[in-house]
Amino acid sequence: MILVTGGLGFIGSHTVRALLDLGQGCVLVQRRPAEVPADLAGEQVAVEQADITDLGALLRVGERHEITGIVHLAxxxxxxxxxxxxxxxxxxAVGGLFNIVQAAQDWGVDRVGVASTIGVYAGIAGTGPLGAGEGPLREDMPVRMTAPHLIPTFKKIGEMLNDHLAGATGIEVVNYRISGTWGPRGHADPFFPAPAFVHAAVRGTRPDLSALVLPAHLxxxxxxxxxxxxxxxxxxxxxxxxxxxxxxNVASGRATTNAEVIAAIKQVVPDARIELPTGGTTEQNHLDITRLHQDTGYKPEYDTERAAADYIAWLRAGHQY
Structure with a gap:
C-alpha cells in the first residue's frame, strides 16, 4: 500500500483517487482522528491517526500495514x-521530513515522493518575485539560495535535504515541483486568483482578492x-x-492568463461578475514537463475550459469548497 501524508487534503485526496484508479491501495496518515471519506468508502483505503513529527507513532503505522511507497504531501x-x-x-517541520525518510528506510520502501513548489524558481533571471516570467522553467536550472516566502524557503531546504538523504540511504527520493493547482476541494490561493474566480461565479458575487500577495491583472x-x-x-x-x-515539474506545461480563466468561466456562467484591470505583466512562464512526459507518459487531460466546467459543476453539486 502507498502511504500518503496529507491524504485528506486538497491535492492529497485527489492523489489517493488517482492511485486507487491505478490499482494501488492507500494508507492516509492524519494528525487528527478521521474516517474514510464518503467518496472513497468501499475502496482499498485506510486512515491512520499519527503525527509525522512523532517517529514512534509513524513507525507503528507500518506495523499495521505493508507500506510499499510513500507520497509525502503534508x-x-x-x-x-x-x-x-x-x-x-x-x-x-524539518523533523517531519526526516521521520518520513527514516520510516521508509525501516520499512524497506524504495521510493518516497515529496511535494515541492513552482516557487523554488522565484528570482531566476527574467522571472518575477513569485516565479512569474518567461518560460519554460526547467528542473536543471540553478535556483537561488533565497526565497520571497516561507513556503518556497522550506521547499528549497527540503529539496537539498532530499538529495543528501537519497544519496546516503539509497532510497529514491523524488521532488515534485508542483505548479499553481486549482479544482475541487481547493481554496483561495495567495499567489493566483483562479479559485476565487470560480467560487464567486457560482455564488453570484464578486471575487474577494484581498488575500493575494500581488494585485491581479488580466x-x-x-x-x-x-x-x-x-x-x-x-x-x-x-x-x-x-x-x-x-x-x-508537475504542471500543465503552458502559461494560462487570468483573462483565459475568466473567459472559460463565463462560458459556463455568462453573468459571472469577474472584472480585472489591465496593466499586468505580459511575460509568460510555464514549467517544462518534458521529463515528466518522457519518464511516465503523462499528458494533461484538462484544458482551461474543461477544468472550469468541471470545477463549477462540482461546486454546483452542493460541495462547500
Missing part, C-alpha cells in the same frame, strides 16, 4: 507561520494545472517502474 514547513517558538516550529499568467492532472502526475511518478531524475 507540508514540511512551519505553517501557519507564527512568531511564537519559531525555532521549535522549524525543527518540527495579463498575469501562471502555469495553472487542474488538480486531477496534478494528482495523476504524482501517482504516475510514484508507480512508474523507472525514473531517470530526482526532481520533476
Amino acid at each position: 507540508g514540511s514547513m512551519p505553517w501557519p507561520p507564527s512568531s511564537e517558538q519559531p525555532v521549535e516550529q522549524a525543527r518540527r 495579463e498575469d499568467s501562471i502555469d495553472l494545472c487542474y488538480v486531477k492532472d496534478t494528482a495523476r502526475a504524482i501517482a504516475l511518478l510514484q508507480l512508474t517502474d523507472r525514473l531517470n531524475h530526482r526532481t520533476y
